[in-house]
Amino acid sequence: MVEVTLWGALGAAAGGKSKIDVEAKDIRELFRKLAEQYPGLEPHIERGIAVAIDGVIYRDTWSKELPQGSEIFLLPRLVGG
């Protein structure tokens, strides 16, 4: 079980929650379970969400493991210049 923190706009799509506990071993499973438990999050996941694990931002490595006790923070997927 990991605790996932959502940024403001994403929290609104998850029924106003800012933190969610999810049983997930990696980012792929996290996204799948978030979409199952909170259908409002699915369009956000499809548009792109980045995951910060202990401060390191992952945009595409969905196989990245979510270590127990680590800080998991969901962020908008950003664009660069």
Added chain:
Amino acid sequence: MNFDPRYSARSFNSVGTRPIRPDGVDKVTGRARYGADFNMAGQLVGRILRSPHAHARIRKIDTSKAQMLAGVKAVITAADLPDLTDGDAAMYDILDNCMARKKALYDGHAVAAVAAVDARTARQALKLIEVDYEVLPHVTDVDEAMKHSAPVLNDSIFTEGVEPRPAKPSNISKRSQFGHGDTEEGFRHADKIVERSFRTEQTHQGYIEPHACVASVSSDGTADLWVCTQGHFVYRQHCAQLLGMEASKLRVTSSEIGGGFGGKTHVWAEPVALALSRKAGRPVKLVMTRDEVFRASGPTSATSIDVRIGARKDGTITAAEATLRYSCGPFAGTWAEVGAMTAFACYRLENVKTIGHEVLVNRPKTAAYRAPSAPMAAFAVESVIDELAKEIGMDPVDFRIRNAAQEGTRSSYGPVYGPIGIGPTLEAVKNHPHMKAPLSRNQGRGMACGFWFNFGGQTCTDLNIGADGSVSLAVGTIDVGGSRASLSLIAAEELGIAYEQVKAVVADTSSLGYNDMTDGSRGTFSTSMATISAARNAIKTLRERAAQMWDISADDVAWEKGHAVAKGGKHGNLGKLSLKEIAAASGTTGGPIAGHSELVADGAGVSFATHICDIEVDPETGATRVLRYTVVQDAGKAVHPTYVEGQYQGGAAQGIGWALNEEYIYGKDGRLQNPGFLDYRIPVCSDLPMIDTQILEIPNPNHPYGVRGVGETSIVPPLAAIANALSNAAGVRMTHIPMSPPRVLAAIEAKQAG
């Protein structure tokens, strides 16, 4: 990905040296081929008809007269680019931007296009196209567009991120919020609070090379596109999707690039060129004029920002808030969201809140511009930080050091930081000789900090070793700032050979797996990771081939300084085999030797910079001149330090132009008044001093060499650094960018008038 990207400390032979750039001779002799330098036999000239109205419904387009003109081979409208985006809203916006469908949404919006035998005929044909417009009320100002009385650009836009969902459509496409703690409680503990509102005008990336391409669609459905782009694989995806093609049937070859800075990260005219070629059955060359580049591509957001920061007398910030309103052009974006994330990223704050509003206006579609959205937010925040330091009687550098984020700090956008460089850049600035240099009358010194995220992304690389021992490195990330040299250094480092033995090229989309575009300062970060991986795979093969030549086990062969070395006492009589010797024998040991890598490079590592600048203000004209400028920035590891310094200098130069001169000026009719470099003035060499640089190297733990992206952060601090310098020189706090002579003079005169 079977590759361990973790950093390990090591010494380097090639990395960190400054060899001559491999593309230099071609570029200074004019041999380098840019987008407009490519030609095909029988090619036609493409031209685009653009809306003269800021906002107008398109009732009807009659192209019959243009089609009848001798020499015209194709005329297209939105009908020739049907909506194939399958509900992908972002792609639909790109399609609508390439060719207006129901409404022209800004001055310069494409409404039709022609392909003709020459430019004169194409221009004549454009004049023969009759467009029946119903002119609509328009709005170009970000604050005006938010008012209830403003004309609504798109009645299907209901502000996202607001609960409950608004009942009426508006020009605010999205609201976002970040932060933690209780800001009101924090402000109650502040001894001093500074609160100000700021505006920044819209600027263009100002790339010297206009958008240019040659498109050739064959009758069998295959196609080629030669184009100036930051991401040819992304352009292939966009064009294939918009034209209903299979991606593998469209080969995209990138040209050299005369600047992009974010403005060449999605398609503008390329689908139009392909659609014209498809209809005409001949290649079509389409090159934007400078007027078109300004009116219909690029610009960053215009902004309106409120900032409030409170601090105790001991210099501790107790609370910080910002509300940011960013223009998006006529299509929804996430520009204010990024500004809200970056605004306070440099600081360690217990109570922080930022709110972003994305605002639709009748201006061109906003595009990314080098650390997109961060410079405007930093201008507002760093101006208030400086003012607050003065209010509590602290040196502005010491004030920032006291509140700087560090490893373990919860960032204002959410996650906790790992090892970061804001503190070291501030310490370096505090001890820099620049800070102690004397100043004269009407001169002032300012400093400011900046932050950018940096990205990685999907990357694919091939490394081929020729029979003569030379190495070809094929990469799929566009070289916007010297990455071919940096990646050659990386390959040389891993293989243990000379830099001159390696030649890096940017491969076309049919020759290599998919690569994300060069954005987010990712080019050298991510492709160096793939190059290291590819080189290590090649070394494995080199060891196996050496083992064959020696008739021993590959497990007994190590790779040291460009040579295979037999390990263990039983092989003591074997000499070394060089890469060249192994390559020369490759034809009889199993064929060509190569290394390949495909990976996702994540964990790019955030980037910080602190800048110092000295300026002089002419109190009679309000003109500001930059006298001295210093950039201090963390590079993680500078692979080619000269290129890193070039990125620092280039970002600072663009920021100086943004701060002092550049702005989109719209008339009351909603038309752009200054679409050219005479009236939209970017800085030239004579406007700038030598920009000094100091590279700090705080290794990124998620890259084998510790590399961080370096391309974007240096544009973030200049707006505020110059505003702070101007405040110290002339005693006026400028809150409106650009700080052009009329604005500065008005501020000085207002101050003198009391």
